[in-house]
Amino acid sequence: MNASNTQFLARAYRAVLAAAFAFALAGCASSIHFRSQDGAGADEPAPPTEMITEKLIAAERQQHREQANVELENLLVPNPPPYAIGSGDxxxxxxxxxxxxxxxxxxxxxxxxxxxxxxxxxxxxxxxxxxxxxxxxxxxxxxxxxxxxxxxxxxxxxxxxxxxxxxxxxxxxxYRSKRVYIDGEVKSPGLQAINDIPMTLVEAINRSGGLLPSADQSRIVLERGQQRYLLSLRDLVQKGINPGMVMLAPGDVVRVHSRDESKVFVSGEVLTPKALTMHDGRLTLNEALGESGGISPLSGDARQVYVVRKTPERTRVFQLDARVAGSLAMAESFELQPKDIVYVAASPLANWNRNLSLLIPGALTSAVTATNRP
The missing domain is CATH 3.30.1950.10 (wza like domain)
Structure with missing residues (x-):
């Protein structure tokens, strides 16, 4: 290789390094981007990131508690009325x-x-x-x-x-006038006739043979007309509410979800990315990271632990800075929901190494090929 080719190769190498450095710096930004729904055009900026703090955790708990109380008010009947005769009886x-x-x-x-x-x-x-x-x-x-x-x-x-x-x-x-339908993870799904014994949630599940081992007791959906209620037997017991007070009405549809439908997905810079099954509807951010092996010490950025949650209104993005004092306690208190995505971003150094390994070998090969041409 003559001197001119060597100089050209050196200039190409420096240009590649500069491009890789600029590209790596661009990749170090902490924001998350979502591609547009049609798949065309530039990436769209992510929704506003909400930092996980004690205040946010308390607000989330209060909102969940208020929503659950409103739903229970329409379902709890302490003293059920006697059976009313209907058409078909x-x-x-x-x-x-x-x-x-x-x-x-x-x-x-x-x-x-x-x-x-x-x-x-x-x-x-x-x-x-x-x-x-x-x-x-x-x-x-x-x-x-x-x-x-x-x-x-x-x-x-x-x-x-x-x-x-x-x-x-x-x-x-x-009794032929009033029925409810039980579906999902029960032994004998199907129609259940309402008789002189009050048809409570517990009574309906027992008549269907009880819950299967695969049933998620925290995700029992009750559909009544246009209303949809999400019930958790675990939460009811913790609140001191007898599940036998949840009264069903004619035409109600009760579906018991499977544990496999309540998963949380952990990806990014963790030792073992995987889909985790919730434990009767409960899984904290700390548990999800622990069951995935924790943040990778070589490539993970502890400042950028994200939780992406899709709600009917919008997509929410939560961020935890695991370096802050008390972050582990906050991670243990932050309750995940089914279908949440936990993502740990790569550190700036890891991004630099990856971008450099991707860019330099191909660029050097092109430069050598160009210098060897007659």
């Missing part, structure tokens, strides 16, 4: 000393015509879609929304016009 009505008025007599002809019973209506009096039953002597009687005692008193009053001192017994024989 089958009533057993007996008028003593008047067997001709019994509901079972209505199906005698059907049983004789169809011995198999396949097309036989249920014995008793079926409440129609308008909430009425047809009873001998008195005709159509509205019983929708009434308790057994109220319906019995109504029939007694109407029969008193035709019978002397009628003695009426009325009970619900088949």
């Amino acid at each position: 089958v009533l057993s009505i007996v008028v003593w000393d008047h067997p001709e008025l019994a509901g079972n007599a209505m199906n005698t002809g059907s049983l004789a015509a169809d011995p198999s019973g396949a097309n036989t209506a249920p014995p008793g009096f079926v409440v129609d879609h308008l909430g009425r039953i047809q009873f001998p002597l008195i005709g159509m009687v509205g019983v929708d929304g009434k308790t057994e005692e109220q319906a019995r008193a109504l029939l007694t009053a109407k029969l008193a016009k035709y019978l002397a001192n009628p003695n009426v017994t009325l009970r619900v024989q088949s």
Whole structure:
């Protein structure tokens, strides 16, 4: 290699070093950038970073507590009302000393015509879609929304016009008007009929065979109409609230989530990046870092520990400076949520080494190739 080629190679080497230095300095910035949704154009600046402090942790706890209390106010029923008759229910009505008025007599002809019973209506009096039953002597009687005692008193009053001192017994024989649906990590998911036993959250789970080992007791979703409630059995017990006071309503859908759906993702400059499963809905930032092996002592920047959280309103970015006194205590108090992303940024020196190793070998090869051309 002649002198001119050597000088050219030296100049190229210095140019590469300068470019690598500038590129490394640019990579040392602490801000996070998100690419636009369409994938085109320059990166967009990240949402404002919120430093993890004692004040922020207290505010997050208070907000969570207030939201949970508002939801519980609509669900807790200390003294559930008695069962109300509805359309589709089958009533057993007996008028003593008047067997001709019994509901079972209505199906005698059907049983004789169809011995198999396949097309036989249920014995008793079926409440129609308008909430009425047809009873001998008195005709159509509205019983929708009434308790057994109220319906019995109504029939007694109407029969008193035709019978002397009628003695009426009325009970619900088949509960078919009100149901709830249980889905998710239970042994027997499906529809559960509401009967005279109050359908509480605990009762519904027990009727479904109980929770599976894979169930997340902190993520039980109750959907009622357009409302959606997130319940945690662990939080209820810690607050001294009996989960048996959470009353279900007809048409409610209860879904018990799996533990696998409640994961936190740890990436960046940690020893073992991984997806972590929360422990019954609880995982702190300190636990997440510990289970991932901690911040890498060679490449991690303890000043830049980020938590990225997607909320329905916006994306929030939290930052912890692990060098500050008391940071470990704050990390232990900072509660993570499912789908959170914990990211530890690289140190400026690590960025410098990586950028340099990426740029210099390719640039030197190009420079040598250019000098060896005839």
